[in-house]
Amino acid sequence: xxxxxxxxxxxxxxxxxxxxxxxxxxxxxxxxxxxxxxxxxxxxxxxxxxxxxxxxxxxxxxxxxxxxxxxxxxxxxxxxxxxxxxxxxxxxxxxxxxxxxxxxxxxxxxxxxxxxxxxxxxxxxxxxxxxxxxxxxxxxxxxxxxxxxxxxxxxxxxxxxxxxxxxxxxxxxxxxxxxxxxxxxxxxxxxxxxxxxxxxxxxxxxxxxxxxxxxxxxxxxxxxxxxxxxxxxxxx
Numbered sequence: 592x593x594x595x596x597x598x599x600x601x602x603x604x605x606x607x608x609x610x611x612x613x614x615x616x617x618x619x620x621x622x623x624x625x626x627x628x629x630x631x632x633x634x635x636x637x638x639x640x641x642x643x644x645x646x647x648x649x650x651x652x653x654x655x656x657x658x659x660x661x662x663x664x665x666x667x668x669x670x671x672x673x674x675x676x677x678x679x680x681x682x683x684x685x686x687x688x689x690x691x692x693x694x695x696x697x698x699x700x701x702x703x704x705x706x707x708x709x710x711x712x713x714x715x716x717x718x719x720x721x722x723x724x725x726x727x728x729x730x731x732x733x734x735x736x737x738x739x740x741x742x743x744x745x746x747x748x749x750x751x752x753x754x755x756x757x758x759x760x761x762x763x764x765x766x767x768x769x770x771x772x773x774x775x776x777x778x779x780x781x782x783x784x785x786x787x788x789x790x791x792x793x794x795x796x797x798x799x800x801x802x803x804x805x806x807x808x809x810x811x812x813x814x815x816x817x818x819x820x821x822x823x824x825x826x827x
Contacts, residue, residue: 593713594622594639598631599646604676604698608644611702612709619709628653632660635669642712643669644696647677647686654689671715674708721752724826732804733796740788743781746770748819762815785815 597608605624612619623634628649634640650657654673661669675695677683683695693715694708725748726736734741750769751757757765767778774781793801793812805813805821813821 593619593641593709595619595709596623596625596631596634596638596640596643597621598625598643598649599676600626600649601646604646607698608705611705614702616706619706628657632657636662636665640669641672641716642709643673643691644676645673647675647683650686654686654691658689658691671712671719674712718749718753721826722749725749725822728822728825729792732792732801734788734792735795738784738788738791740784740786743770743774744785744788744815744818746773747781747785747815748822751819752823789815789818 595612597605599605609621612621622640623638625631625634626649631643631645631649635643645654658666670690671693673689673692675683675686675692676698677695678698680697686692687695693712696705696708700708722745725745729741729745730736734744736742736745747762747766747770750766763778763782767781770776770781771778801813802808805817807813
């Protein structure tokens with residue numbers, strides 16, 4: 592369930608957004624509605640909100656000051672969580688640089704655009720959660736996240752998570768080119784660095800721990816695909 596906070600003094604915006612969001616969207620609900628800046632901070636500090644629709648007229652140039660009032664443990668949670676609402680493009684460019692702002696809509700945006708923006712934020716948050724989970728799993732089996740190859744592997748696993756069909760084909764043909772484009776490195780560089788990071792992991796990790804983690808016997812070394820499948824199964 593995605594919890595939405597609508598922050599505006601404009602009752603017409605509230606009615607319209609409420610109607611657009613809740614119609615036939617059973618996984619999205621309006622968690623809170625507020626009409627002043629202090630209440631926004633109180634809600635964010637004391638309630639679990641996923642996305643904030645924030646009227647630009649309410650905050651003006653004070654978004655940074657508002658952000659500083661958040662509890663420290665909440666600041667990371669609300670990164671990339673605000674969708675700015677505005678009746679014009681004025682000020683949007685400046686305020687969109689704030690780390691809490693992920694996107695914007697004009698107040699006459701239609702239902703499809705609103706739902707698209709919500710889904711885009713939800714997907715981005717999900718990817719970040721999965722990235723952290725992948726890192727925890729790789730660190731557990733002694734992958735060194737300071738290595739380029741480990742970071743290439745993290746993004747490889749994320750790509751497969753986002754599109755499971757990729758693993759049905761060939762890593763070097765279908766996945767590594769995506770990572771290659773992200774990092775502006777050759778496919779061979781991506782593959783070799785992942786292999787080196789994995790070789791270092793084998794040297795650092797206790798063999799019994801590896802056998803238990805991958806469910807293997809006779810100290811067999813799992814392939815990169817085995818690593819990807821196993822990590823994904825652990826975080827699913």
